[in-house]
Amino acid sequence: MYYLKRTLTAFATIFFVTVFLFLLLQVVPGDPVLSRIGMDEMEFNPRLVEQLTREFELDKPIIERYTNWIFRVVKGDLGNSFNYSNYTVNELIAQRITTTVLLAFLSLILVIIIGIPLGILLAKTEDTLGGDLLNAFSQIGLALPNFWVAIIALWLFGSVLGWFPIRGRIDFNNLALTIRSLILPVVTLSIGGIASVARYLKTSLIEEKEKDYVIVAKSKGVADSTIMKKHVFRNSLIPVTTVIGLLFISLMTGSIIIENVFSLSGLGSLLITSINANDYPVIQGVVLYYSIIVVLTTLLLDVLYVMIDPRIKLGKRRD
Amino acid sequence: MLLKVKDLHVAIGKKEKVKILNSVSLELDKKQVIGIIGESGSGKSMTVKSILNLLPKHGEITQGEILYKGTDLVKLSDKEMRKLLGSEIGMIFQNSMTALNPLIKIKDQVAEVIKTHNKNLSEKEIFIRVDRLLKEVNLPNIEVVRDKYPHELSGGQKQRVLIAIAIANAPDMLIADEATTALDVTVQFQIVKLLKSMLDKYDMSMVFISHDLGLIRHVADYVYIMYAGEILEKGDVLQIFKNPKHPYTKGLIRSLPEFSKKGNKIEVIPGRAISVHEKEEGCPFYKRCNIRVDSCKKLIKEVEIEDNHYVKCIKAGDRDE
Amino acid sequence: MSRYYANRNFAIGSTIVLLLLVMMIISLFWTPYDPNMIHDNHILESPTREFLLGTDYLGRDILSRVMYASQTVFIIGGGTLIISSIIGVSIGLISGYFGGWLDEILMRFVDAWMTIPGTIMVIVFVASFGRGMTQTLIAISLTGFANFAKITRSKVLSLKESDHVLWARSVGVKRGRILVAHILPDIMPTLLVVGALRFSSAILTEAALSYLGLGIQPPDASWGNILTRAQAYILSNWLYAFIPGLLITLMVIGFNLISDGLNKIYSEEGAY
Numbered sequence: 006m007y008y009l010k011r012t013l014t015a016f017a018t019i020f021f022v023t024v025f026l027f028l029l030l031q032v033v034p035g036d037p038v039l040s041r042i043g044m045d046e047m048e049f050n051p052r053l054v055e056q057l058t059r060e061f062e063l064d065k066p067i068i069e070r071y072t073n074w075i076f077r078v079v080k081g082d083l084g085n086s087f088n089y090s091n092y093t094v095n096e097l098i099a100q101r102i103t104t105t106v107l108l109a110f111l112s113l114i115l116v117i118i119i120g121i122p123l124g125i126l127l128a129k130t131e132d133t134l135g136g137d138l139l140n141a142f143s144q145i146g147l148a149l150p151n152f153w154v155a156i157i158a159l160w161l162f163g164s165v166l167g168w169f170p171i172r173g174r175i176d177f178n179n180l181a182l183t184i185r186s187l188i189l190p191v192v193t194l195s196i197g198g199i200a201s202v203a204r205y206l207k208t209s210l211i212e213e214k215e216k217d218y219v220i221v222a223k224s225k226g227v228a229d230s231t232i233m234k235k236h237v238f239r240n241s242l243i244p245v246t247t248v249i250g251l252l253f254i255s256l257m258t259g260s261i262i263i264e265n266v267f268s269l270s271g272l273g274s275l276l277i278t279s280i281n282a283n284d285y286p287v288i289q290g291v292v293l294y295y296s297i298i299v300v301l302t303t304l305l306l307d308v309l310y311v312m313i314d315p316r317i318k319l320g321k322r323r324d
Numbered sequence: 325m326l327l328k329v330k331d332l333h334v335a336i337g338k339k340e341k342v343k344i345l346n347s348v349s350l351e352l353d354k355k356q357v358i359g360i361i362g363e364s365g366s367g368k369s370m371t372v373k374s375i376l377n378l379l380p381k382h383g384e385i386t387q388g389e390i391l392y393k394g395t396d397l398v399k400l401s402d403k404e405m406r407k408l409l410g411s412e413i414g415m416i417f418q419n420s421m422t423a424l425n426p427l428i429k430i431k432d433q434v435a436e437v438i439k440t441h442n443k444n445l446s447e448k449e450i451f452i453r454v455d456r457l458l459k460e461v462n463l464p465n466i467e468v469v470r471d472k473y474p475h476e477l478s479g480g481q482k483q484r485v486l487i488a489i490a491i492a493n494a495p496d497m498l499i500a501d502e503a504t505t506a507l508d509v510t511v512q513f514q515i516v517k518l519l520k521s522m523l524d525k526y527d528m529s530m531v532f533i534s535h536d537l538g539l540i541r542h543v544a545d546y547v548y549i550m551y552a553g554e555i556l557e558k559g560d561v562l563q564i565f566k567n568p569k570h571p572y573t574k575g576l577i578r579s580l581p582e583f584s585k586k587g588n589k590i591e592v593i594p595g596r597a598i599s600v601h602e603k604e605e606g607c608p609f610y611k612r613c614n615i616r617v618d619s620c621k622k623l624i625k626e627v628e629i630e631d632n633h634y635v636k637c638i639k640a641g642d643r644d645e
Numbered sequence: 646m647s648r649y650y651a652n653r654n655f656a657i658g659s660t661i662v663l664l665l666l667v668m669m670i671i672s673l674f675w676t677p678y679d680p681n682m683i684h685d686n687h688i689l690e691s692p693t694r695e696f697l698l699g700t701d702y703l704g705r706d707i708l709s710r711v712m713y714a715s716q717t718v719f720i721i722g723g724g725t726l727i728i729s730s731i732i733g734v735s736i737g738l739i740s741g742y743f744g745g746w747l748d749e750i751l752m753r754f755v756d757a758w759m760t761i762p763g764t765i766m767v768i769v770f771v772a773s774f775g776r777g778m779t780q781t782l783i784a785i786s787l788t789g790f791a792n793f794a795k796i797t798r799s800k801v802l803s804l805k806e807s808d809h810v811l812w813a814r815s816v817g818v819k820r821g822r823i824l825v826a827h828i829l830p831d832i833m834p835t836l837l838v839v840g841a842l843r844f845s846s847a848i849l850t851e852a853a854l855s856y857l858g859l860g861i862q863p864p865d866a867s868w869g870n871i872l873t874r875a876q877a878y879i880l881s882n883w884l885y886a887f888i889p890g891l892l893i894t895l896m897v898i899g900f901n902l903i904s905d906g907l908n909k910i911y912s913e914e915g916a917y
Contacts, residue, residue, distance in 0.1 A: 016759055018760050021757050022757075022761055025761075025845055026769050069902060090709070142902060144898055144902065145894065145898065145903060147897075148845070148894045148895075148897035148898040149890075149894050150849055150852050150853065150869075150890060150893050150894065150897075150902060151891075152852075152853060152856055152872070153852075153872060153886075153890030153893065153894070154890075156872065156875075156876050156879065156886055156890070157879075157886065157887065157890070160879045160880070160883065160886070164879070246656070255762065255764075257762075258762045258763075258764035258765060260679055261768070262853050262857065263855070265857060266876070275767075276768065277857055277859075279860070280772040281858075282766065288769070288772065292765060292769060295762065295765055296761070296765075299761075299762060300760070300762060303760065
């Protein structure tokens with residue numbers, strides 16, 4: 006029953022988001038017809054302009070355009086790209102979604118693998134010289150603009166050292182190239198996440214260690230290391246789970262920029278190109294996909310929460 | 325003598341050390357219950373935490389001995405101390421709300437203390453013991469309760485679980501730190517009754533800490549009155565109530581509801597308890613005392629009133645009010 | 646005031662921000678060259694004594710442009726902070742104090758707003774309303790107010806029943822005055838801590854936007870949009886790309902440290 010309610014809320018959110026973004030886009034001063042055929046053609050070929058205007062539905066009122074779009078979307082049809090006339094939006098997205106999701110996913114894994122041990126280390130070395138140094142590093146990690154790091158990294162490791170290709174490509178027939186193309190993007194994308202997860206875990210661990218049930222465990226004669234593992238660490242992971250969930254979302258949006266730096270063709274670069282070309286169907290389609298992913302992730306996170314924290318009952322959220 | 329604390333001094337602090345316990349001495353004999361009474365900040369919790377090596381991060385014992393069955397606990401290593409905790413010495417905490425790990429089932433939390441000290445027992449045997457313990461502390465519906473999580477139990481039920489954990493390995497000594505403070509009055513008495521029957525059954529001694537003098541009266545044989553890290557008066561529980569000597573003790577007794585005359589206001593001790601940072605030389609109770617003299621500011625001395633009844637006050641021998 | 650500087654994080658953070666602020670103020674009156682002046686014979690030069698950081702693809706002095714860009718960064722950071730805090734706090738105050746259906750609607754709205762990832766919202770906003778300083782300012786402000794709203798509202802809810810507010814009402818102080826005079830000072834510490842973080846996240850968002858060409862448009866300068874071109878010329882003049890990014894990082898570290906420092910100070914004082 007709860008799941009039903011949550012799913013409905015999720016749909017409502019997506020609806021809200023699409024309405025909002027659709028409306029926003031209609032205010033666009035740019036002209037998709039112009040972007041498609043250029044100034045000269047527009048002057049000399051009024052019939053083409055008329056045809057495209059009808060095709061793009063630019064002559065219809067907003068509400069009608071929106072409802073048409075929604076009906077088509079529900080059927081799975083996201084329309085045709087204005088810009089790439091031979092492709093439907095679905096095709097364009099399908100070509101590129103693997104790259105983006107792969108990027109985000111690999112970064113997520115890297116964040117977990119490095120971030121969690123780092124967080125434990127930060128907690129252990131608090132108030133020591135080494136700990137302060139690590140702290141400083143994590144502060145820097147949070148502050149670095151990831152596209153800048155990407156630029157510098159690409160220069161250092163790509164141009165100067167030649168270890169990685171300048172223009173990467175994901176081609177599952179050529180695994181070596183794919184891997185080499187992915188390493189830098191994944192690493193630069195994860196830096197912020199690693200810093201953030203590590204710091205969150207550190208704070209969490211330090212807080213949990215002072216809790217009453219830890220003293221009770223000590224009074225039972227349980228060894229410190231066991232206490233850390235069985236009690237402190239496990240309990241600290243709960244707030245960190247939220248961070249990791251939200252992180253996935255920010256990794257997805259972060260990849261928009263990273264794809265640009267590394268010239269990878271993913272959803273992000275598609276979005277940017279479409280914006281520059283006023284390609285509404287694609288913009289709407291891509292944003293729709295992002296919204297769905299966001300909503301799914303939050304839904305998954307809620308379910309995960311119920312599973313790992315016995316205090317959370319379905320329908321309640323522990324803030 | 326089961327436990328003998330001799331001249332214990334404890335200080336705490338990250339950069340500067342502040343003394344929080346000053347020359348605390350107490351004794352616990354077999355089958356005896358001693359009560360430690362005091363307001364918040366009096367040092368009563370710190371005393372037992374020092375005994376158990378559970379002092380907070382920047383606390384340390386600067387002087388004194390803690391003799392348990394003849395062994396000085398201060399000199400023991402962490403590992404050796406851990407062998408005693410949970411097996412020979414059991415502790416019951418206040419704050420039943422937060423004293424149990426919210427993510428672990430009740431049965432596993434009780435099992436933990438058994439497992440730690442009985443590494444060769446099988447899972448099955450451990451849980452048999454767990455069930456037995458849960459039954460002993462009068463928890464209803466054991467088959468259901470054992471699989472529950474702490475937030476699903478009431479305060480009183482959680483306290484019973486904590487008692488079960490403390491007595492699990494049949495310790496010789498129990499330490500109950502404000503074990504009933506967070507509970508309703510009716511539940512308080514039930515818990516105290518349970519504790520007393522456990523003590524009887526397992527031949528245990530207990531150190532019972534509270535700020536509630538009325539409660540201590542029902543529980544303890546011998547009482548220590550603490551204030552600002554010092555023991556101001558100590559004696560047999562009956563003697564303390566019949567013949568209190570320290571102005572603080574008198575104030576505490578007089579502020580009990582049963583002692584106020586009908587229609588009159590309940591008496592209170594003027595002022596508030598000082599914190600350890602405000603302590604100066606001499607008697608810590610100086611500022612609130614109604615029989616103080618100038619020399620109290622410098623000097624403080626322990627005086628024996630009657631058999632085993634001591635008071636730390638230079639004016640204590642004087643006439644009663 | 647000295648208790649603030651006793652905290653190491655705050656001290657370091659505010660020093661960094663202060664230094665950058667000084668550079669920005671200097672740039673208002675003087676830069677080595679006019680940031681927009683084109684030096685025809687000096688295109689894409691490496692650093693020399695004449696042009697300390699070299700020249701860019703149009704022949705403009707990079708150092709001057711970097712200094713000039715700091716103005717944009719402070720405007721964006723400060724401007725978005727002011728706007729989003731005003732919007733957010735107002736919503737929070739209204740929602741928290743009046744409660745009822747107004748509260749329900751406002752909070753649902755804010756929650757829905759929060760589910761849209763900031764980057765997406767900003768990109769689409771800018772794509773719709775165009776690019777430039779004003780649009781960037783508004784777009785980033787719109788992504789930031791939700792946080793303020795929630796924090797303010799929860800503080801208001803807890804203060805609503807607190808002693809000094811009940812006292813004020815019983816003495817007959819008007820509702821509006823209560824809100825401003827009593828509740829506002831109480832939430833100030835939290836606002837400052839969150840505000841500093843908003844500043845740094847606004848700067849990062851603007852930098853990314855401008856880098857993509859969707860934010861501050863040339864000839865206006867921002868450290869982000871300098872990087873757009875700098876990327877291509879990194880092989881000949883690596884400082885061109887390195888310095889702007891470094892400055893962004895420093896600014897963000899500065900405000901993050903300020904926020905951390907304030908957080909520690911206020912929680913120790915119990916101002917929370």
